[in-house]
Amino acid sequence: MAIIARSIGKRLGEPPSDILSGVSMEVRDREFLSITGRSGSGKSTLLYLLSSLDTVSSGAVEIDGQDLGAMSPEELCFFRNRQVGFVFQFHYLLSELSAIENVLMPARKAGEEETRRAYAFNLLEEFGLAGKSDRLPRELSGGELQRLAIARSLIMRPKYLFADEPTGSLDTANGELVVGILRRINQRDGTTVLMVTHDSGFAAAADRQIRLADGRLGEADTSVGASANGRTDRSVAPHDRGGSL
Amino acid sequence: MIFLAVRYLVARRRQTLLMLLGVFFGSAAFVLISGVMLGFRGYLVNQLINTSGHIHIAAREEFLTDHSLDASFYGPLARVFWRVPPSGRKDSAMIEQPQAWYQRLKADPRVVAFSPQLTAGVLFSKGKATATATLIGCDPEQQVRVTTIGDYVTAGRFQDVAAGGGRLALGEELRRKLGVNVGQDVRVSLGPAGGVVPFRVAAVFTTGNRLLDELSYGALADVQKVNGTPNQVNEIVVRLADHALSAQVATTWAALSPEKVESWDQRNAYIFDVFKIQDTVRYSSIGAVMIVAAFGIYNVLAMTVMQKRRDIAILRSMGYSTRDIVVLFLSQGLLLGLSGTSLGLLAGYVISFYLETIRLNAGPIESGIAHILVSRDPSIYLQAAALAFAAASIASILPARAAGRLPPIEIIRAGAE
Structure with a gap:
């Protein structure tokens, strides 16, 4: 298993209240998992805990056999830079940088800006942004911005892609485009994708869905096969890795 | 992070210019005021040293x-009361x-x-x-x-x-x-x-x-x-x-x-007391200018940190460390300090030549020096650079540290709400 959560919980606020409690689950390599639930159900919190962006109040998260809680800040930074890509509801692009510069920001941190430049242009072309590499974010549409954010998340060819409501600020057409990209990345590159969405239609694009209700795992929707926290889910055939987008 | 720091500064041209001007005026003023004071002082000291001997x-x-004469007249043990001392x-x-x-x-x-x-x-x-x-x-x-x-x-x-x-x-x-x-x-x-x-x-x-x-x-x-x-x-x-x-x-x-x-210098100790007073006035007036400049930098950077919370969060999610974020904001202050100081020193240097062309027609030095004397001693420029750079650095450290401490998850969570 690539990601294992062992009875994780998150308490927030004053007085503290449980946002998430006792969640145990496993995510396989190359799986496309969607996390659904109502607003406030804790699905984004779960995503952030699994992705190392947030720390658990109880329990433990293990990625590739490494306990996230035992990793030093430097190791976490390295892990996020090399293994993880994030896509948020809002694109969070740096407004002062051009499209290509935004895409290359993770590579700049890794000192691989030049070696990944050609790949960055490939990503822009694949996501329909060819010829817009020098544009600033304010010169792009909402759909283009989100696709640009996905390109940025993929520049380091991460093993894991965490997407938090990536279609939340898009219209249906652009939303479908973004989910299609995530699906393609998962199938073609073998990137493990965890997507939080409240849209059941987009959630259905995933190999497996888990549903959160009041901070706890609820019934799985379309899952078949392997167990996740005692619930059944759909087994996913491994996809071929390799090949560039 | 210098790359991004420069982009931030360029994107906020007006604020950057204001911060730059603060450091610029502070360092230029220090160079000119000190130059004129020390120029005249050098002239005076040179005269004291060379015209009167060492x-x-x-x-x-x-x-x-x-009781100076008690012992001479009445012996060392005598206690004398003089009717007319x-x-x-x-x-x-x-x-x-x-x-x-x-x-x-x-x-x-x-x-x-x-x-x-x-x-x-x-x-x-x-x-x-x-x-x-x-x-x-x-x-x-x-x-x-x-x-x-x-x-x-x-x-x-x-x-x-x-x-x-x-x-x-x-x-x-x-x-x-x-x-x-x-x-x-x-x-x-x-x-x-x-x-x-x-x-x-x-x-x-x-x-x-x-x-x-x-x-x-x-x-x-x-x-x-x-x-x-x-x-x-x-x-x-x-x-x-x-x-x-x-x-x-x-x-x-x-x-x-x-x-x-x-x-x-012992014979003219009073002049050195005047120099000390001059130095106190000089450092406090320039210090006031620098404090204003430093507050300007602090305010703008602190505001920038608040405005760039999402940038900080996304950078952290990309693997940029707390140190990288501190460097991002600290380097903005240091860049302003460096460029403002350099321009200020250059302007001060150039203007000092102009000041030397101003003729003096009255006062105690009228017949000795016909114009204002301006010292261009390297120590003045070093002091000005150190003072301006220190002001910019100190003003940048607090916002930069605050930026480094911002928890990315809370920013993202707040942005999603």
Whole structure:
């Protein structure tokens, strides 16, 4: 298993209240998992805990056999830079940088800006942004911005892609485009994708869905096969890795 | 992160310009104010050092107190009550053993030259014009080695004072008061009741310092004759190889002899007190400018940190560390400090040349320097750079640290709500 959560919980606020409690689950390599639930159900919190962006109040998260809680800040930074890509509801692009510069920001941190430049242009072309590499974010549409954010998340060819409501600020057409990209990345590159969405239609694009209700795992929707926290889910055939987008 | 820091600064041109101007004006003002102050100070100190000599050895002036004479009259154990306490000066105004001093000075390798002097207050007269002034008797050949008085001679030759006897070198102020020129005679007396001795003006000097330009110089033997104190001197002026040693050497000599030995800076301690006051005013006024500039940088950077919370969060999610975020904001302040300081120093340097073209038409230095003197000592520029850069750095550290401490998850969570 690539990601294992062992009875994780998150308490927030004053007085503290449980946002998430006792969640145990496993995510396989190359799986496309969607996390659904109502607003406030804790699905984004779960995503952030699994992705190392947030720390658990109880329990433990293990990625590739490494306990996230035992990793030093430097190791976490390295892990996020090399293994993880994030896509948020809002694109969070740096407004002062051009499209290509935004895409290359993770590579700049890794000192691989030049070696990944050609790949960055490939990503822009694949996501329909060819010829817009020098544009600033304010010169792009909402759909283009989100696709640009996905390109940025993929520049380091991460093993894991965490997407938090990536279609939340898009219209249906652009939303479908973004989910299609995530699906393609998962199938073609073998990137493990965890997507939080409240849209059941987009959630259905995933190999497996888990549903959160009041901070706890609820019934799985379309899952078949392997167990996740005692619930059944759909087994996913491994996809071929390799090949560039 | 410098790349992104530069982009942030360029994107906020107006705020960047304002922050830059604060540092720019602060460093330029420091350079100019310090340059003018230290330029004049350098001129003054140079005059003190070179025109008057490095060390003065003079007869000690010891004033009588109520019990100064008790032991002399009644023995060391007596307790005396004077109906009229003694007063006045106890000692002679002359150096008691000048030959011993001459030998000591000749033997000291630190001494370049020395000039025995006899200083007397005299009355000059030329026709109906009279003026009281100080007449300094000296060996002109030695005097020009000990002091730079020879450099300020505007008419005649200083060394001619020794030629033939009865010759004088007058300061320009004194010459003006008497209305005489080189080659003309003046009469010199110790006072209205004293004998009158004729002197011929052999040279005129102009130092630019009114006090010095009211002095007059004659040959030592001539002045001794006028004063009625043959073979006596009341002062020895010494020039050292290194003027910085003056105070140290003077203190050592003072401990070894009954004479009063003072260095140029000890003799003019009050001037150094004025310099200290000047420095206090200079540093506090420039400090105020720098504090304003620093607050400007602090405010803008703190605001930028708040505005760029999402950038911070996304950078952290990409693997940028807390240190990277601190560097991102700290480097903005440092870049402003560096560029503002560099431009300020350059502007200060260029403007200092313009200031030097401003002519002075009044004041005590009117005849010595015809324009404002501006020091371009590297230490001024180093101090200005250090002060401006420190202000910018300190102002940037707090917002930068605050940015580094921002938890990315809370920003993202807040953004999603």
